[in-house]
Amino acid sequence: MEAISENLQQFLSFTGFANATPGHLIMILVGLIFLYFGIAKKWEPMLLVPIGFGILIGNIPFTPGLQLGIYEDGSVLSYLYLGVLKGFYPPLIFLGIGAMTDFSALISNPRMMLIGAAAQFGIFGAYMAALHLGFNAAEAGAIGIIGGADGPTAIFLSSKLAPDLMGAIAVSAYSYMALVPVIQPPIMKLLTTKKERLIRMKPPRQVSQTEKIIFPILGLLLTTFIVPAGLPLLGMLFFGNLLKECGVTKRLANTAANPLIDIVTILLGLTVGASTQATTFLTTKSVLIFVLGAGSFIVATATGVIFVKIFNLFLKEGNKINPLIGNAGVSAVPDAARVSQEVGSHYDKTNFLLMHAMAPNVSGVIGSAVAAGLLLGFLA
Amino acid sequence: MxxxxxxxxxxxxxxxxxxxxxxxxxxxxxxxxxxxxxxxxxxxxxxxxxxxxxxxxxxxxxxxxxxxxxxxxxxxxxxxxxxxxxxxxxxxxxxxxxxxxxxxxxxxxxxxxxxxxxxxxxxxxxxxxxxxxxxxxxxxxxxxxxxxxxxxxxxxxxxxxxxxxxxxxxxxxxxxxKTRAEKFYENDRHGFVITLTIMSVVFLALLCLAVIFTFTGRFFKKQTTKTPQPKQKSNKQQKTVDVVQQPQHTTADDSDIAAIALTLHLYFDNQHEVEQTGFYLKPQHSQSAWASKVLNFRQLPK
The missing domain is CATH 2.60.40.1260 (Lamin Tail domain)
Known part of the structure; x- marks a missing residue:
């Protein structure tokens, strides 16, 4: 009888109830909020559902030493997490993104690429602020990339520059990407006049198949010759796009754009979520990262819109760009472009900005990958 | 000796x-x-x-x-x-x-x-x-x-x-x-230099792309105006794929383009319902690409 009671006591000491701390409960609550936003509100469900569930997995209390946790050597989760730690999930995601992205809007109107470059100012706004808040240069670079609004790029860079902060950076980046429809519209409205919001843009020209094939090849050669450090991301992005556009590798393109990216997204989301264990995640630094992330998104959106307004000063009447597509320079594809469309249609229901906004949106993907490569080259 | x-x-x-x-x-x-x-x-x-x-x-x-x-x-x-x-x-x-x-x-x-x-x-x-x-x-x-x-x-x-x-x-x-980041920080405590440097390079890279594709765009635009339009094939599947390339749509206004974009988006998300009127985009073969011999076997040059 005594033995049974002893065994039961031992068993109870191993349960989550015995090992739970307030930190665990807070993080479980955060995970539930993520799941609520993902499922009920349908905000980036593909990301928020795996991350939210990952947060639950990562914050189930247990006795250390049983090879269960994501930070314990030999645990299954630690092996799945290797893709994040070593940075090989993000390039695979980029392969899928490349295979899904149609660059036609950008090819037909190449000047839109500059909007994608301007929106990268958000990265450096956060970088400078992070330096002032006491983060070292490498950490500040990793935090700044949240402003690129590109989850895989943020994970890739933080795994190289500040692995300790990667959980907070990834969760922050994906949270704000999900909140793009909430964050961006007020800034866009604040920085534009009614007249500017009603600007109608010329329909994009039709792009030939040959141009679509040439784009990833030239894009790769040019960007990676300038920034070789961006090769893992840019190489995969353009390769995926070539698979899609060349027309002779449909099966490969389908695999990259569907099963492969789905598998990697599941693993990435789940392990990033699980990496937010209360013991490592609930720190002042994480709170600061969330504040800086919000700031970088605001700066990125604002600089995109302001850049279009400045650009318009040099353009003839009839060629002007609607500044409501400036927000799409952040690379949250395609949410930022959808926001342009929604805000634009609020003022003129017959003004369709979606296709125009896709150009700076995909350019932002290239821009943030180039910026990440440069930060890596300077700070790694 | x-x-x-x-x-x-x-x-x-x-x-x-x-x-x-x-x-x-x-x-x-x-x-x-x-x-x-x-x-x-x-x-x-x-x-x-x-x-x-x-x-x-x-x-x-x-x-x-x-x-x-x-x-x-x-x-x-x-x-x-x-x-x-x-x-x-x-x-x-x-x-x-x-x-x-x-x-x-x-x-x-x-x-x-x-x-x-x-x-x-x-x-x-x-x-x-x-x-x-x-x-x-x-x-x-x-x-x-x-x-x-x-x-x-x-x-x-x-x-x-x-x-x-x-x-x-x-x-x-x-x-x-010191690490490279520490050395960099010593010379650039506020981050202005890195901001200016990296933003210049990002702009340069994308500007180069923009310039190149402006020229290639002009070149291809001329090419398409020179070459006559190929005859449309009667095959139904071909028709569905080329629907955006038909001449009457090249001069379409924004609402037409948006309608086509929306339909394509729904189609690729498998949400587009089969319509009895209007244009129909569902391919005729019901098998998956993995099981289809037609799609898997490489066609030999004639």
Whole structure:
């Protein structure tokens, strides 16, 4: 009888109830909020559902030493997490993104690429602020990339520059990407006049198949010759796009754009979520990262819109760009472009900005990958 | 006479080259790091923590320590003989071997049969026990626990000094040397330089792309105006794919383009319902691409 009671006591000491701390409960609550936003509100469900569930997995209390946790050597989760730690999930995601992205809007109107470059100012706004808040240069670079609004790029860079902060950076980046429809519209409205919001843009020209094939090849050669450090991301992005556009590798393109990216997204989301264990995640630094992330998104959106307004000063009447597509320079594809469309249609229901906004949106993907490569080259 | 000359010359050459090989080999081994007070540092395979000495093969060839001698007594060069004929006495190029001074002699190659004092001398002799390969004297009477002394990898003067961090079987890396990020921060404390530099490069990269594709766009625009429109195929599947390329849609206004974009979006999301009127985009084959012979087999050129 005594033995049974002893065994039961031992068993109870191993349960989550015995090992739970307030930190665990807070993080479980955060995970539930993520799941609520993902499922009920349908905000980036593909990301928020795996991350939210990952947060639950990562914050189930247990006795250390049983090879269960994501930070314990030999645990299954630690092996799945290797893709994040070593940075090989993000390039695979980029392969899928490349295979899904149609660059036609950008090819037909190449000047839109500059909007994608301007929106990268958000990265450096956060970088400078992070330096002032006491983060070292490498950490500040990793935090700044949240402003690129590109989850895989943020994970890739933080795994190289500040692995300790990667959980907070990834969760922050994906949270704000999900909140793009909430964050961006007020800034866009604040920085534009009614007249500017009603600007109608010329329909994009039709792009030939040959141009679509040439784009990833030239894009790769040019960007990676300038920034070789961006090769893992840019190489995969353009390769995926070539698979899609060349027309002779449909099966490969389908695999990259569907099963492969789905598998990697599941693993990435789940392990990033699980990496937010209360013991490592609930720190002042994480709170600061969330504040800086919000700031970088605001700066990125604002600089995109302001850049279009400045650009318009040099353009003839009839060629002007609607500044409501400036927000799409952040690379949250395609949410930022959808926001342009929604805000634009609020003022003129017959003004369709979606296709125009896709150009700076995909350019932002290239821009943030180039910026990440440069930060890596300077700070790694 | 001539034959004798060549004989002696060859012998001399052989001797010189053998000496060269020897010089490149065992003589390239040197003591690299020492820890006399090991409390929480390197743990040997028996779970013990003893004083240790790291030996470095500084050459670019493999060397065999088998048969060499380690001693802490200048009068007794052959105090501990490293066993011969064992594979683990081979040290690869630019690699390390670690000798643990546990005082127990029957625990394998790298467990030396005597202990180290806090003040002393250590030497490595070759297989003959007569030629000294490397030696050094040390005096660390008040050595704190787990602190090692050694020679930094990048130290040209080869000076023995206290290491920032003990690194058994690893490069003695001087961590005082600042990282690239730290150096960058020293010159750019507010981040203005990095911002301007990186933003310039991002703009340059995307500007180059924009310029190139502006020109290629013009070129292809001219090409398409020159080439006549190909005849539409009667095949239904082809019709569905080329629907955007039909001439009447090239001059479509924004609402038409948006309608087509929306339909395509819904179609690719598999949400588009089959319509009896309007245009229909569902492909005719119901099998998946993986099972379809038509899609899988490469078509041979005619």
């Amino acid at each position: 001539r034959t004798y000359f060549w004989k002696y010359f060859s012998f001399l050459l052989l001797f010189v080259s053998a000496h060269k090989v020897y010089a490149d080999g065992i003589s390239s081994v040197r003591f690299n790091e020492i820890m006399v007070n090991n409390q929480n540092n390197y743990q040997d395979e028996f779970g013990d923590r003893s004083a240790w000495v790291e030996v470095f093969n500084s050459s670019y060839s493999t060397i065999n320590l088998g048969g060499c001698y380690i001693t802490n007594d200048p009068n007794s060069p052959t105090k501990y003989r490293i066993p011969k004929g064992l594979p683990n006495t081979i040290v690869p190029p630019r690699s390390y071997a670690l000798f643990v001074f546990s005082g127990v002699s029957d625990r394998g190659v790298f467990q030396v049969g005597f202990k180290l004092d806090s003040v002393g001398y250590l030497a490595l002799y070759d297989q003959s026990g007569k030629i000294l390969i490397d030696s050094f004297s040390y005096a660390y009477p008040d050595m704190p626990a787990d602190v090692s002394f050694g020679i930094y990898e990048n130290d040209k003067n080869r000076q023995w000094q206290q290491m920032n961090e003990a690194s058994p079987k690893m490069v003695n890396y001087n961590k005082i040397e």
